[in-house]
Amino acid sequence: MMLFKPYKLGAFTMRNRLVMAPMTTYSSNPDFTVSEEEIAYFKRRSSHLGMVITAATAVSAQAQAFPLQVSLKDDSFVASQQALAKAIQEEGALAVVQLHHGGRMNVPSLHADPNNIVSASAIKAEREGVATPRALSEEEVEQVIDDFVSALKRAIAAGYDGAELHGANTYLLQQFFSPHSNRRTDRFGGSLDKRMTFAKTLIERSVNAIKEAGRPFLLGYRFSPEELETPGITLEDTQAFVAMLKTQALDYVHISLGRYNQSSIRESSDKRKIVDVIQAELKHAIPLIGVGGIHTKESAEDALAHGYELVATGMSIIADPDWALKIETGKALNTVIGPKLLLPTPLYQRLLNNKPWFERNGYTFEV
Numbered sequence: 001m002m003l004f005k006p007y008k009l010g011a012f013t014m015r016n017r018l019v020m021a022p023m024t025t026y027s028s029n030p031d032f033t034v035s036e037e038e039i040a041y042f043k044r045r046s047s048h049l050g051m052v053i054t055a056a057t058a059v060s061a062q063a064q065a066f067p068l069q070v071s072l073k074d075d076s077f078v079a080s081q082q083a084l085a086k087a088i089q090e091e092g093a094l095a096v097v098q099l100h101h102g103g104r105m106n107v108p109s110l111h112a113d114p115n116n117i118v119s120a121s122a123i124k125a126e127r128e129g130v131a132t133p134r135a136l137s138e139e140e141v142e143q144v145i146d147d148f149v150s151a152l153k154r155a156i157a158a159g160y161d162g163a164e165l166h167g168a169n170t171y172l173l174q175q176f177f178s179p180h181s182n183r184r185t186d187r188f189g190g191s192l193d194k195r196m197t198f199a200k201t202l203i204e205r206s207v208n209a210i211k212e213a214g215r216p217f218l219l220g221y222r223f224s225p226e227e228l229e230t231p232g233i234t235l236e237d238t239q240a241f242v243a244m245l246k247t248q249a250l251d252y253v254h255i256s257l258g259r260y261n262q263s264s265i266r267e268s269s270d271k272r273k274i275v276d277v278i279q280a281e282l283k284h285a286i287p288l289i290g291v292g293g294i295h296t297k298e299s300a301e302d303a304l305a306h307g308y309e310l311v312a313t314g315m316s317i318i319a320d321p322d323w324a325l326k327i328e329t330g331k332a333l334n335t336v337i338g339p340k341l342l343l344p345t346p347l348y349q350r351l352l353n354n355k356p357w358f359e360r361n362g363y364t365f366e367v
């Protein structure tokens, strides 16, 4: 069974192909360092996985999207992130930090200075509770790229095995690629090609920073293949984006989907599976992580059969810290979410406030 065999990723070997999907915990200390509760939560879930991707981590004060979001915004955060990376690695999993900037999706109340809500262009997201962002100047875009690269260097200093650039789920990197949020006419926008300039420049600078560090360090890129808005990212746009990613020195790419085997959310008549559309371009040149509804051994195996090299799981590892061990040994999985699962308190509270999201996926809550 390929799922549980070691897998070579860059200079590293994962003990199996199972990955913990990046999940925000909303549970940092008040100063945005990693809390003891978070360390215990990740450590408890790391013992049988090949790789753990941590919560979206803010690359600067301006990047902060959520309350109590962990940060790598300056050197003072290296020590607390080091403790997290070490806790994951001690359990035998690779530790990868997800680097993030919320852009126009930042919760406005977290930013006393409304100037901190920025994006590619001054276009508000089609969502409740968000602010109209300020368009970054060209110089500021360079600064944001620098912020990502500086955070990546801190991740290297903290001992992580890699970093994932969070280009998915409507956040800033996606906002630069999206024709909805990017109406620029400089070198960062104006055509499909130019909307890729931000991601391409960031990846290239990240690769250089890793080379300079002189030790093995993985670089991954996560993206969402479509947007519902008009204009919005289409599968055709994404094929071009994947063609660009394919030319980069990335160790993996990661598509963020609600269902690993789904087809288009924009065009119901387009029955192609999104993974097939991606692999038609990527041709397995870079390992691809699949995610979304991979909650059982059957779905994990089916995901590999669909052409993913690695499979990530989110909700199921929240609900069952021993998920990987249990699917390997054929034991029944826990699907009841409760206080004994070593969930950080604010995360548990969030889940309780968002019960339907988990209930739709077959999870229940202890009363």
Ligand SMILES: Cc1cc2nc3c(=O)[nH]c(=O)nc-3n(C[C@H](O)[C@H](O)[C@H](O)COP(=O)(O)O)c2cc1C
Binding pocket: 021, 022, 023, 024, 025, 055, 056, 098, 166, 168, 169, 222, 256, 257, 258, 291, 292, 293, 294, 295, 312, 313, 314, 315, 316
């Ligand atoms: C509580 C929670 C927090 C999440 N936070 C992030 C995040 O920080 N970064 C990210 O890229 N995706 C995030 N996601 C999305 C997951 O990585 C994953 O793509 C999604 O949950 C689908 O996989 P699943 O069906 O296995 O849960 C989050 C999901 C959940 C449930």
